[in-house]
Amino acid sequence: MIKKLLSLTILIIATLGLSAQTISGTVTDLNGAAIANQQVHIMNNDSMNPYSSSTYTTGSGAYSFANVPSSSMGFMVYTYDCQQNFQSVYVASNTGTANFTICTSNPTGCSAMFIDNPDTLNPLVINFMDLSTGNPTSWAWFFGDGTASSMQNPTHTYASNGSYSVSLVISSALCTDSISFTIYVGNNIPSCMAAFYYVPDSNITNSIDFFDASVGGPTSWSWDFGDGSTASTQNPSHNYATQGMYTVTLLIAGTNCSDLITQMVYVGTGGNPSGCQSSFSLSVQGLNTTFTDASTGAPTGWTWNFGDG
Structure with missing residues (x-):
């Protein structure tokens, strides 16, 4: 990504x-x-x-x-x-x-996937995380600057700002797969960023409507609703069996990019038992981003972490 x-x-x-x-x-x-x-x-x-x-x-x-x-x-x-x-x-x-x-039949295929995150103190340092499926046993990373690694989740320091084509090749006794993304190192504007918000369905108990708010024009969406169910549509609705807190994950992908975001979602009547629910919206114009708090529960204090130090 x-x-x-x-x-x-x-x-x-x-x-x-x-x-x-x-x-x-x-x-x-x-x-x-x-x-x-x-x-x-x-x-x-x-x-x-x-x-x-x-x-x-x-x-x-x-x-x-x-x-x-x-x-x-x-x-x-x-x-x-x-x-x-x-x-x-x-x-x-x-x-x-x-x-x-979980179910236990032995899958015979694998699919390569990874995400990257810059170090908060040094933007030339990139942390790579393998998200491949199929239980691979070996990893070959090519960082696009002539260097490589065989670690599962390597950290790499680039010499200068710029764009680099990063490839990951995974393999096991049953399969081999590879994937490549162009990443942007240093002071470069990303082409996609995952984001979503959700609204309880007023007509169906324990049903949640999810809305993709990602930027950068992604072309595929992979949702995990935290209860064993998944979806691949952009704006899905999901009916949970019971009330409670669920970890919902959205993985987006587009041309030469991917990104992942995870949020806690409360399902049920009577409001979040913690008393409040954090949420926000954003608007991006070039390097300028406007953030708007959309939290519920009448919070009285806010701490924003912008991820750039």
């Missing part, structure tokens, strides 16, 4: 302790049996202190991420089921359990 111009979060939450923690859980099949050697990923939404990692389950279906730095934004723990559907669990800061129940 291309470099994000900015990543913004409105924080309307209490201050939490920032100590290292362990996040763990289990992966089981639809019959409750343990699934061994299942890859599980973790990432946060904190552009100031990004963190990501991956591991595999043991023979008992258990996994663990040790010494995870706490984040006030919490974490998204995710894996992929037998149909390569994205399954995620939101873990708040200073808590540590994420369990999955």
Whole structure:
């Protein structure tokens, strides 16, 4: 994907302790049996202190991420089921359990995908994150400046600003796939940025209407509603089975770019049990961006993080 111009979060939450923690859980099949050697990923939404990692389950279906730095934004723990559907669990800061129940047929295909994020202190440093499906076992990155890496989630420092064609080749015993994006390093304007908002359906209980607000003219949309359901339309509606908080993810792609955004969505009557819901809209004109708070719950304080330091 291309470099994000900015990543913004409105924080309307209490201050939490920032100590290292362990996040763990289990992966089981639809019959409750343990699934061994299942890859599980973790990432946060904190552009100031990004963190990501991956591991595999043991023979008992258990996994663990040790010494995870706490984040006030919490974490998204995710894996992929037998149909390569994205399954995620939101873990708040200073808590540590994420369990999955997934189907287990052995997929024979894989699909390469990645996102990139610039370092908040040095725009020439780019953090790459593999989002490929199909449980690849090897990764070959080509950064477009004559250098390469075989790490799953590498960090690369470019010598100068500019555009670079980055390629990722993944492989396993069952498949091989590749993908290439042009990324923009330094003071360059990105061509797409993921964003969305949502509105509860006034006529259908537990139904949410989602609206794509991405910029840059994306041509494909991949939604994960946080309950095992997905969609590929631009502005889907989704009916949840029960009330509660869900982690909703939107992945967009267009010509030489892709981007990912995750938001917590409350489903149910009576309003968000936390008492407020953060939201905002934005308008982009060149390098100038206007942000408008659209939060509910009558907040009295706002902290904006623009993602550029």
